[in-house]
Amino acid sequence: MATRHDAFGEITSAMDAAPLHGEVAVPVEPEHEVEALDRDGNHVAGTDVADLRHCAPSLGHSETFAHKRTGAGAQQTLTECSRFRQCALFRRSYNGPVSFDPYGLLLEKALYPAWERLRGRPTFKLLHQLQRSERASLDELTAMRTGYLQRLVSHAYANTTHYRAAFDAIGLVPGDIATVDDVRRLPLLERSVAQSTVDARTAPFPAVAVTKTTSGSTGQPLEVRFCAESRHWRDAMRWRGFGWAGYRMGHKAMHLWGVAAIPPTRLMRAKIAIDRKLRRDVYTSCMVRSNEHLMEMVNLIRRERPQALAGYAQALADLARFVNREGLRSWDTIPVVYGAERLWEHDRADLAKAFGPAVFETYGCREFMLMGMECEAHDGLHESAENLIVELLVREPDGTTRAARPGEQGEVAVTDLHNLACPFIRYLTGDLATARAQTPCACGRTLPMFGAVEGRVTDTMRDAFGNPVEGILFNILFLNMAKHTRQFQAVQRADGSLVLKVVPTLDGRLPPEVEALIREFVGTHLRGIPLVIEIVTEIPLTKAGKLRRVVVERDVAAWTPSQDLGAGTEN
Secondary structure (H helix, E strand, O other), X not given: OOEEEOOOOOEEXXXXXXXXXXXXXXXXXXXXXXXXXXXXXOEEEEOOHHHHHHHHHHHOOOOOEEEEOOOOOOEEEOOOOOOOOOOOEEOOOOOOXXXXXXXXXXXXHHHHHHHHHHOOOOHHHHHHHHHHHOOOOHHHHHHHXXXXXXXXXXXXXXXXXXXXXXHHHOOOOHHHOOOHHHHHHOOOEOHXXXXXXXXXXXXXXXXXXXXXXXXXXXXXXXXXXXOHHHHHHHHHHHHHHHHHOOOOOOOOEEEEEOOOOOOOOHHHHHHHHHHHHHHOEEEEEOOEOOHHHHHHHHHHHHHHOOOEEEEEHHHHHHHHHHHHHHOOOOOOOOOEEEEOOOOOHHHHHHXXXXXXXXXEEEEEEOOOEEEEEEOOOOOXXXXXXXXXXXXXXXXXXXXXXXEOOOOOEEEEEEEEOOOOOOOOOOEEEEEEEEOOOOOOOOOOOOOOEEOOEOOOOOOOEEOOOOOEXXXXXXXXXHHOOOOOEEEEEEEEOOOOOEEEEEEEOOOOOOOHHHHHHHHHHHHHHOOOOOEEEEEOOOOOOOOXXXXXXXXXXXXXXXXXXXXXXXXXOOX
């Protein structure tokens, strides 16, 4: 069967290559000669994006485009687009001509599916289902979500003491939930309540498959439990979303990620290394972003030739600025998938210059994983609607809540439709996001959408040598400190020194070994910065009810380390 090359080196069969509305594409650059074929096979030529944009009406709704690089002599068949939007869309190879990638193909088509089946995980079955349902009619999507919601509410009422009491308190029975919109009749789950009701929300069945801890937006730890069904949906949802960015199973990805505060055991390190080698995942710490470390990342890109980059938003932006400043780009477009923090417009422009215009936002959290994903239209986030119900709520002065209007910010409330082990129903994440009108997306997907997420912006600190250090470093540290601390806040003063405020869980003190671990971790990543640990009884929240986990005083951005601050070990 005939094959084709896609945008990032994947080889797919002609059947798999059947045009899909809005598949990942990137803009044609002005120096390239461009050709488009209309429905009758006639050529409509142009030399830049503007020429093709003018030709758009003659191309119809679902035409096939073609792109020919000047001097290359070989054409690539392009995916069709549902609307001719901001630029001509085309598929383009990484770093020149597409090379055959037998291991990537084997990994995606055979090894991954076999491994998932061996573990009893229906990841691929769910993924294929999600790829169909993302373009289902609104009636079909609504009916699906209503069924899942009714099942969840009935199960939670019958099998958890928390939800039985919560529903009885407002006189609600499961039969009152007739449509997905009736989710608004259910009580909200505040974070403090979620923290204190983990056991009361845990059902006797299905079994808890995964337990983990999140520090959350208020800095207080929360235990999260979910069942195997929920895990499978989360995995499939992540792969569908990443697929919109052109990052698929079998692709080599480079992850700019954090490091564990407590190193894994030797056996665990070996397992992780083998798993990453087989998956072709390349991980590099982005906690410290000195020129030396950024150059190491560039060399890693050149050596490994990743087909996607993924990581913290500001870490990726800092890498992009370094690449642009030093003139280091030697690769074609590499899709960038970012999350965990806000990416500003100037950051996106830097990323587009360094890695190409395929830049995609994700929104997620440890409680639910992927909650929203940007598609190739780059016009908001598609809700993970088959897995979650995401609401944006505005609190009225009388204490009631309503749905945020288009353009209005609202608190994010999430209902996990598939976590029957320890339900989260209308859980308030502590984030803020912007509502948007539910007009059809140019990509052709029917999934609900919401706008920019405003709720998690982490400040970037600096070490004694002036190198930027990722503020999310402390989130990672205190995930490992959850049993010893209730809250934390890191404050870098204008003189560069660091004050770490900690609310301990026991006796108003930290165990010596915990304090030693904190000092070692901070000393490794914030080199030369004096550290003061303050034991406090509470840390005030902002007017919005959130704890700023990392605070960088305004003058730090302009602070120049003109003197040696020392290692700083006083208490």
